[in-house]
Amino acid sequence: MWYFYSPSIIYGEDSIDFLENITGEKCFIVTDKIIEKLGYLKILTDKLEKFGKIYEIFKEVIPDPREEGVLIAREQCISYAPDLIIALGGGSVIDTAKTVWVLYEFPDLTLDDVHSFNNKLYDIGKRSKFIAIPTTSGTGSETTNAAIISRLENDIWKKFIYTHKGLTPTYAIVDPLFPLGMPPKLTADTGFDALSHAIEAMVSNWRNEFSYAIGLKSIELVFKYLPLVYKDGENKEARDFLHQAATMAGLAFSNSQLHIGHGMGHSWGAIFNTAHGRAVGIVLPYVTQFLLNNPDEGDNTVEIYAKMAKQLGWAKWDEDEKKAAFLVIEKIKELQKKVDFPTKLKDLGISREDLEKNLDSLISCCFEDATVVMSPRSMTDEYFRKLFDYAFEGKEVDF
Ligand SMILES: [Fe+2]
Known part of the structure; x- marks a missing residue:
């Protein structure tokens, strides 16, 4: 037995407009300040407003994201209680959003519970769908079931890979508008x-x-x-x-x-x-x-x-x-x-x-x-x- 996991992939020019077709109206956006500065966040929020969706934003993701940042975003996400989580950014943003998604869906779990043998995680998606919108052309994080998050151990920021098939995004919107710059x-x-x-x-x-x-x-x-x-x-x-x-x-x-x-x-x-x-x-x-x-x-x-x-x-x-x-x-x-x-x-x-x-x-x-x-x-x-x-x-x- 083998398997092939994939999100639903929407690609090409104007694929961002597919957001209109996704059910759910309360969006929790995970992104970073560079994406905001480049004007990409505004493109997304303008679209969401046009499609009648409301949103809250977490824009504090840093390169090589750390566990502390994930936990702060999780708290914000839990109190907002969205039905859509949208990651707009590169691998660091998407990885952060994946772990926020899983910890939002299963608030009793910690990052250490996110591993391939935790069958509970197959039930992800009951509270929210997860949409990954990559702004760089490289990490492939919009398709994968893994998230890399750093944790300080013995004075070295070690990268831990959290993997479970449940972490595969529900949708990947691969719009060339974003990597253009x-x-x-x-x-x-x-x-x-x-x-x-x-x-x-x-x-x-x-x-x-x-x-x-x-x-x-x-x-x-x-x-x-x-x-x-x-x-x-x-x-x-x-x-x-x-x-x-x-x-x-x-x-x-x-x-x-x-x-x-x-x-x-x-x-x-x-x-x-x-x-x-x-x-x-x-x-x-x-x-x-x-x-x-x-x-x-x-x-x-x-x-x-x-x-x-x-x-x-x-x-x-x-x-x-x-x-x-x-x-x-x-x-x-x-x-x-x-x-x-x-x-x-x-x-x-x-x-x-x-x-x-x-x-x-x-x-x-x-x-x-x-x-x-x-x-x-x-x-x-x-x-x-x-x-x-x-x-x-x-x-x-x-x-
Ligand atoms: Fe890589």
Whole structure:
């Protein structure tokens, strides 16, 4: 038995107008101050007013949201008692809203009760529906059943992943109007986040045919449209397709899981405060090479990457499997170059000394990250140590 979870997805120009068709009139909006400043919050509230809905706003979400913020929003949500919760923002906003939704629906629970084995959570949605409206094209959070919230432990802000199928939003409204104003650097970072989601999803231990198919299309769209949008952020058609690609990548990984690229990215981000998409995008070619070097003869990662390269038109159908598979790394590097993306962790301005000082913490964060068990190649302390070292220096992975 397998399964594929997805919200109802409304996408393309003017998809925001679908709000009119969703029953419920008392809306609790979760967002942040940047979204308000960009004028996006006003676009949403104008629409809600036009459609005869009333609302209250929580706009205090911060990047890498913390448990304290979630609890404050939950209190506000409980006292307002909405029948619709609307998240307008990037991954941090949507993740916060997901946890607010679950804690509003089940006020007797804490965040620690939000996990895959809590069957009670399948009953979510009795008090409110949850609508996610992404304003960036990357996290895929509008489709996923996971929320990442930080908690301070041993002086490090550790990211905890709360996962349950019940956390899948009821609706995802993927309107290209919102990412239209994203600056080039943020466009590249979030685009590489989406690309990492799609590629990791296709080889993860829970890979499946649905995730493969959607991941493949997402990769095709990212490679075609990210360079266009990077050069011309106002290109509406390209924005629309890149926005769709991010949502597709979200669906792919939500249903098959991510692995060590994200494990390393989460760890690096927690310790050095690097933007998530930037961290996972930098390590992506190193992790890909590491997986292709897997000596386990039963592993079929080479076959999967080779098929990917052939289906995407990067390799001829009769090309040698290994050669075709390694083309995926070349293509990722080419795309990095096209959008002025850093190619090694050292480019982030972190010194070798800082890396050495934090290496043990980085590795232990990787092992604490839920993604580690999804790696198609079994991980060891030494592998992570070397991967950080090689990705830092920009060396070819030869192990
Ligand atoms: Fe990600």
